[in-house]
Amino acid sequence: MTSCPAAELKFASFDESQAEFDRSVKPMLAKYCGQCHGADLAEKELNLQTLPPDMKGTTSAARWAVVLTQLSLGKMPPKDEPQPGGEAKAAAIEWIKAEMKRSGKHVAVREEYHNGNVVDHALLFGGKPTGSLETPTRVRRLSPEIYEAFTRDVGRGADVGQSFSPAGGATFKDMGAPKLDEPTTSQLIGNALLIVDRLTWHKMEGGVAKSERGAPNQLVRLYDEMDPASETDVETAIKYLFDYIIRRQPTDEELANFKALMNQNIKDAGRATGVRFTLAAVLLLPEAVLRSERGAGPPDDRGLVRLAPREIAFAVTYALTDRRPESWLLADADAGKLDSRDGVEAAVRKLLDDPKFEKPRILRFFREYFGYEQATEIFKNPDEPVEHYPRELVADTDRLIEGIVEQDKEVFRELLTTNKAFVNFRWDRNKQQGFKARNEAVHLAYGLPPDWKWTADQPIELPKNQRAGILTQPAWLVAVSKSDDNDVIHRGKWVRERLLGNVVPDIPITVDAQLPIAPEKTLRERMAVTQEQYCWQCHRLMNRVGYPLEMYDHFGRFRVTERVLDPEATAKNVDPKGKPLGPVVRKVPADISGGVEFVGDTRVDGDVSGAVELMHKLAASERVEQVFIRHAFRYWLGRNETPGDAASLQAAHRAYRDSGGSMKALIAALVTSESFLYRVKTAN
Template identity: 55%
Template sequence: MFLLSLPFSLASAAELKFTNADESRAEFERSVKPFLTKHCVGCHGAKEPEGELDLTTLDPDMKSSTSGARWATLVEKLTKGEMPPEEKPRPDAAGLAATIDWAHAESKRANRNFTRRAAYENGNITPHSVLFDPKNIPPFDGESRVRRVSPEIYETFLKDAAKRPGTNQPFSPLGGTTFKDMGDPTIDEPVTATLFRNALIIVEGQTVHTVENGKIVKWNGARELQPLFDPQVAPTDAQLEAAITFQFKQILKRPPTDRELEKFVALLKRNMAEAGQVVGSRYALATVLMLTEAVFRMEVGSGQPDEKGRVRLAPREIAFAIGYALTDKGPDSQLLAAAATGGLGTDEGVTQQVRRLLDDAKTDKPRILRFFREYFGYDKASYVFKEANSGGGTIDFPGHDPGSLIADTDRLIEYILEQDRDVLRELLTTNKTFVAYRTAADWQKKLVEARKKFDAEKKANPEKYKNREFNPPVKMVCEAYGLSDFPEQQPVELPKDQRAGILTQPSWLVANSTTFDNHAIHRGKWIRERLLGNVVPDVPITVDAQLPNTPEKTLRERMAVTEQAYCWKCHQLMNDLAYPFEQFDHFGRYRAMDSVVDIEATAKLEGPRRNQTKRVMQDVPLNRSGLVAHVGDASLEGPVDGAVELMHKLAASERVEQVFVRHAFRYWLGRNESPGDAASLQAAHKAYQESGGSMKELLSALLTSESFLYRVPASPEPNAVPKAASKKANS
């Protein structure tokens, strides 16, 4: 829940509705355009617009344009009172209300509702120049927040805590976010029920015992909890307190406060009196697992605001934030000790702990590799179905093994991180690769089995096999990389004119493909958003996003339908960035020619061959030319020939480097960046540059930044929205 600090009620926002674009346009011309002209266009007009936002060109039709994300930003700034700036005259309440009411109503008509979750679901909303202009750094605006633990964190907790089978991980990632672990603060009734069922199973595992003749004859649980279950002797207050203290330390990694101890001892006594010793004790102990700290990450801050209006996170909050930033286990004993002894009270102390963890090879840090998996998205290759018989009655690529391709890219990223130099440039341009790195033994086993089978069949049918040669299965998996045999040493270098970085790895190419073809739209959208930092709107619900079913044409030819005026507003941001990757087929194999269906030859197939063969393919000239445009950075824009040239061009760009920093910020802080994060982002980028492209230094800068360590507490406004109105707005 949140409160919108406005000097008027938002009740009207829910009442204003548009049934068509004409109604919306009329209201825009009547009330919104005059307001923008009076209060906004002076700074955000056609001549040198601040923040790259020219309101005079912002289309009020959010359904058929790319303006939705910018309107969302404008509404957020007006709602929070951040715009117009403090030094400018304050807008009148009626005009401000009318503008925001119109924007919400139009967003609903366009099916792009503005909600608080937009802060997590839509990346790149804040203009790039606002975040990386060293001459204009907005004041810090990071809000206090509480967010639930990630599925991975809770799953790790279950593995460590549960002694019996039957527990379930109930959390799902927040849909539509750039990264999976981004700030969802909600827990519904089914999740709550699962959490409590898990809590009871965990407590049962802590208190396994056998009673015979009124005595405990076998105790397999925690020693500190045994007195609660002795049927012969009632536990003393000291034993009750010891049991509660043990449970708090086990689950929350801290002792209870005096008030908590008092409340839980009373709960234990009441439960045992009403439900019996065993059931009453277990339910009381399970309640500790349902406390806020057990399922939520607290990032609220403590103490009085400093001269900048910021409060620093409490030491325990910092310890958990650091622990969960790198691991799924939370803070280790050294982090907790530093929190308890004042070691996290200074930036230097925080830096020391962050560097300790980053340099500790024995500490498993799964969240680092997970960032690159989620950022590049190559792990989705395993979800792309490839039909076994897609042509000629033969298997297109018998060696296709998406799991192996994903593991190869994992290992390549780990290899680049081990060097920790020019990390992003290497990720985008390296021609090195690993081949079946973690599955090589399986492929060698298949090789031996296939060789035995081939020799046996050749011996049994010498005439049939006299002109056949053995085709080793290991060659099949190597074929994805253009190799004819398994490399003796890894990583192996591929031809520099064929491969350049993760986006030319078969795993990424397959992840952005379909059953039979490449997926240029996905590839172009990824580059536009993840490397160039722009916004590509969602597909309008009125658009049937299907390419023509004309397999005799190349993908580029079929994509011509997207160049119609209505589609081109969005597709001009994607198509030309994706076409260079046509030099690879949908299995990620390099190719010099494109391949399409030969309609005439397919139609001539007769008899058994017609049943065995679905399509006859033919080679056609390959067009891999592309274009970088609509970025706002002249050094980046221009034509490119092929994926390798494109990747080297992007890797040399400072903007691309900054966009990468933005995504790292988004992942490790669990939210989208806002204007007030400019100082943190610029410091992180500087640390990355000055260290020669070190990922460790980038992480260290992010995890010790103002945005990571501080919050601006919410303060009630004198004219805050009435509760009824805010409830209606939030619903």
């Protein structure tokens, strides 16, 4: 059979698979991989010349899964070795997937780098998509915000504890698999019982339960001792609680199971305890504490299954807010209106355009993407003669982003280049004590003159040669700084990974990554140690894109000079008795020259004379915009992208560009994409 990477390969027999392997895969492996993985040298104990292509009934499938991962993520062959063409690599990837499917194997591509960017950018945006969707069905945990909103809604003031914590080590917090260990389960059970207690407030009068504080009679009736609830009463209560908690009616099987559980619990533990624990069980159902993305119905001819309508309703809602779906959206799901992409898009647009529908997850995306809220976590030396109020700086950046998103035109470019800013915007001089002191401290961070008067007419324009976008906002600059100095390395790492889409390897555990303590030297002079051969392979990716941000100090203030210790003047700074009077500093011009390289895009690569020029250069790059799309994909889909998501990513980028840079259009494209709505059906 002939190879056609643009179409999904299928093999009816091993003979067909062998023929395709011999034709398109074996020659590529011999030419580009045999030097390290051949008969003479089987690096990692992997000999691709002897690895059986038949994956059925052998152990070779696991080894081929490693090959699939390395090829898909662009990690092999190594970057400094000759590379196969895109078609040859795509043919090998498709053959491995097809042979796995023929053999009844399913091995997803392993994401070895948790922060993404491992998939070669060209595989996603370099041409017509050739891969197929790879994401298996899954169950996700609720985010802490969603769980808090859920328990607040249903618990009627119950003081429950947080069962879930944000995922660690990922770009975004809501990118974690369920973690239902013993402490989490114990917390969930305790919370469920507290909520049931609130839902069934009552007092007993002569063996009859009397509702209090608005507790629904359908539930309170179950506690009656004198006139025990009938089978109909029990059914009514279970149906009520299902509708209240799960937002649907129980199936016949669920109803029968809960009735049996109720009877058994009452028999074993008494009516009050039995009813309490049975009702709590509804709050422990997977639909109450997890997000299901398992799909419904048989898989299509590609092995893909579409999310069930109610799964879509919840997924779409949680893409924008922390609250459960609106009643009309669940009704649309039950009526079949979400069975098509157009139907889902109509629902998404309705939510996006509704000014009364709160959408906190949009601002949260930008907070997590830029990371500027970390400014509140950066300790600043109290000996510094600077009043510092990071919460005000974060609030200012929040409002700036909200304003740009509200305009919804060229959102990303504006976020990288605007010279506008909100300054101490959240403070009201008539209501807040200490306004004057805080206002003076905050506006100095923006470089405004000491006599600047606060105004509600905001945003204001800052000098265009001093500020350009979120990365020049004091909040971001503080967030990526140290207690007493700038942090060129991490600022450069942020630009490299979040804007340029490259991977900066983690620091080896054998390296003591500390700059020398030399207060008489500038930061750039102290960073000379990073140019040693062992360090430079990573620092060459970070230093030059971080240097331009030396335009600002670690409080986010614009500067043209850097302060360093003057040893000679310090030695002379003594009183008449020779007692040292303290260090003396001198000002030296801040070196803000830098540049971009190792991107492979002539429109981006090159020298820059400062942060403003750097930001405008990056904002004009299509690649940088596409990298932003990749990050939006990770946030709204809760996972890193794979080669099989190329079609969804390209469609999202087209939607963003065709709409003139609309964030609404981008979100709508992502949450109506095949990657969002479909999963690879896996065996239970």
